[in-house]
Amino acid sequence: MRTKHEVGTRDRVVRATARLMQRQGYTGTGLKDISREAEATLGSVYHFFPGGKVELAVAAIGHGDREFADLLRTVMAREDHPADAMVACARELATGMRDSEWMDGCPVTTTALESARRLPPIRDAAERAFANWHGIVRDKLTAAGFDDDTASDVAHTVVSTFQGAEMTAQITRTTTALDLAGSHLARLVRSYRE
Amino acid sequence: MRTKHEVGTRDRVVRATARLMQRQGYTGTGLKDISREAEATLGSVYHFFPGGKVELAVAAIGHGDREFADLLRTVMAREDHPADAMVACARELATGMRDSEWMDGCPVTTTALESARRLPPIRDAAERAFANWHGIVRDKLTAAGFDDDTASDVAHTVVSTFQGAEMTAQITRTTTALDLAGSHLARLVRSYRE
DNA sequence: GTCTATAGTTTGATAGAC
DNA sequence: GTCTATCAAACTATAGAC
Numbered sequence: 001m002r003t004k005h006e007v008g009t010r011d012r013v014v015r016a017t018a019r020l021m022q023r024q025g026y027t028g029t030g031l032k033d034i035s036r037e038a039e040a041t042l043g044s045v046y047h048f049f050p051g052g053k054v055e056l057a058v059a060a061i062g063h064g065d066r067e068f069a070d071l072l073r074t075v076m077a078r079e080d081h082p083a084d085a086m087v088a089c090a091r092e093l094a095t096g097m098r099d100s101e102w103m104d105g106c107p108v109t110t111t112a113l114e115s116a117r118r119l120p121p122i123r124d125a126a127e128r129a130f131a132n133w134h135g136i137v138r139d140k141l142t143a144a145g146f147d148d149d150t151a152s153d154v155a156h157t158v159v160s161t162f163q164g165a166e167m168t169a170q171i172t173r174t175t176t177a178l179d180l181a182g183s184h185l186a187r188l189v190r191s192y193r194e
Numbered sequence: 195m196r197t198k199h200e201v202g203t204r205d206r207v208v209r210a211t212a213r214l215m216q217r218q219g220y221t222g223t224g225l226k227d228i229s230r231e232a233e234a235t236l237g238s239v240y241h242f243f244p245g246g247k248v249e250l251a252v253a254a255i256g257h258g259d260r261e262f263a264d265l266l267r268t269v270m271a272r273e274d275h276p277a278d279a280m281v282a283c284a285r286e287l288a289t290g291m292r293d294s295e296w297m298d299g300c301p302v303t304t305t306a307l308e309s310a311r312r313l314p315p316i317r318d319a320a321e322r323a324f325a326n327w328h329g330i331v332r333d334k335l336t337a338a339g340f341d342d343d344t345a346s347d348v349a350h351t352v353v354s355t356f357q358g359a360e361m362t363a364q365i366t367r368t369t370t371a372l373d374l375a376g377s378h379l380a381r382l383v384r385s386y387r388e
Numbered sequence: 389g390t391c392t393a394t395a396g397t398t399t400g401a402t403a404g405a406c
Numbered sequence: 407g408t409c410t411a412t413c414a415a416a417c418t419a420t421a422g423a424c
Contacts, residue, residue: 009389025308027221031418041391042419048389052419103311109361110307114219116365117297126365156362157355157378160371164358165351167303171310171320177354184351188378191385203407225400235409236401242407246401 010048012038018060018067022107026057026115026122057111058125064107065129069136076140083186085140086158090182093166094175105170109163133159141189150192158185204242206232212254212261216301220251220309220316251305252319258301259323266327270334277380279334280352284376287360288369299364303357327353335383344386352379 016038020029031053035042049055071092079085096104112126137158141151165181210232214223225247229236243249265286273279290298306320331352335345359375 023308023311025219025221027219028308030416032416041389043391044389046419105307109365112365113299113304113361114217114222114308117217123365127367130362130365153374154378156371156374157359160358160362160375161351161355162358163361164354164356167307167357167361168324168350168354171303171306171317171324173321177350180347180350181354184348184382187385188382191381224398226398235407237409238407240401 009038009040009044013040013045013048013056014059014063017056018063018107019104021057021060021111022064022105023103023110025113026053026111026119031056054119054121057115057119057122061108061111061122061125061129064111065125065132068106068108068129069132072133072136076136082140082144083189086185086189087182089162090165090178090185093162094169094178097166097169097178098175102170102173106163106166109167130159146192154189154192157188161185203232203234203238207234207239207242207250208253208257211250212257212301213298215251215254215305216258216299217297217304219307220247220305220313225250248313248315251309251313251316255302255305255316255319255323258305259319259326262300262302262323263326263330266330270330276334276338277383280379280383281376283356284359284372284379287356288363288372291360291363291372292369296364296367300357300360303361324353340386348383348386351382355379 013034016034017029020033020037024033031042031045034056035045038045045056046052049059072089075089075092076082076085079088108126108129112122116123116126134152134155138151138155141154142148146154161181161184162178165177168177169175207228210228211223214227214231218227225236225239228250229239232239239250240246243253266283269283269286270276270279273282302320302323306316310317310320328346328349332345332349335348336342340348355375355378356372359371362371363369
């Protein structure tokens with residue numbers, strides 16, 4: 001019987017795909033890499049994902065989407081003021097980057113950037129992720145008293161800046177870009193203060 | 195005789211590599227794609243780049259580095275106040291993205307993200323590009339009266355945010371993220387006003 | 389659901405004539 | 407410097423036994 005906590009083959013495959021694609025991209029990740037990393041045979045991979053590599057990438061992006069959304073929601077719920085949430089969120093991202101020794105960037109963008117043009121399902125999945133994250137940040141800002149338009153606008157820049165800073169941190173192998181992104185986003189949020 | 199304005203085979207190959215990798219990434223771009231796009235034979239490609247694909251990618255990243263650096267320098271020189279430069283710069287990036295129908299993102303990041311971990315020369319080239327861009331923005335801010343530390347800090351966030359917003363614009367196929375990045379960075383710069 | 393074997397392409401790179 | 411031909415390896419995907 002399947003319980004909620006059992007990690008089946010399908011889940012292992014999705015996680016392995018997300019982990020590998022966030023480090024090597026879409027084209028750079030082979031199905032044999034995935035089946036090895038997931039400890040599943042190639043037959044099992046195709047059993048769960050008959051659509052092949054594209055279907056796997058879409059599932060991996062969905063996984064990365066939920067992962068970052070969970071982080072965002074947790075931090076937004078924990079921190080009272082949205083400006084504090086910006087700093088805390090940047091710190092979480094910085095810790096993750098450093099702990100992985102600058103290997104684990106954003107699984108969504110690393111996978112989507114190189115394939116968005118030729119593989120529409122992948123681009124669509126990435127677009128859904130961005131919209132999801134944007135909504136979480138926007139809701140926190142409106143809950144803090146921002147008017148709807150300002151909250152939506154600032155949320156867009158928050159998402160863009162976190163993405164860019166994570167990328168910069170990965171390339172430069174320092175948390176500098178993320179630390180500064182957190183404090184500057186906090187400053188931006190505070191600049192709208194009553 | 196080689197004049198400054200002649201575009202030789204080597205240049206065509208570098209440009210073709212940059213153009214293709216900014217759309218398809220490092221692994222997604224084949225040497226045959228490059229030789230076809232550059233209208234050069236495979237023999238010519240290896241004649242100029244005996245180091246193969248890695249050497250090609252490093253040259254392509256250097257090309258993308260100079261391209262964005264030129265754009266930054268032009269805008270910084272044209273606009274008097276750095277806040278105006280942020281808006282103008284975002285607008286230039288937005289125009290380029292829209293004109294290419296959301297295909298041409300940043301050649302540096304698209305190439306480097308998926309390969310930085312396993313190919314150090316590529317990561318190093320990308321790191322040099324980030325440092326170069328950072329220096330240009332920082333110098334504009336110090337010239338405008340910012341103290342050295344603040345200028346350097348803000349310049350980091352400017353580069354991160356432009357990168358992230360360009361990526362977001364590419365995925366969402368709207369200039370929204372870039373437009374907002376420009377105006378929010380201008381707001382950030384102005385918040386340090388005397 | 390899991391496994392092995394393999395088909396059919398494409399890849400990065402090299403050799404050698406011109 | 408340019409070109410063609412080709413290698414060995416890797417790739418995505420499928421077939422079919424269990």
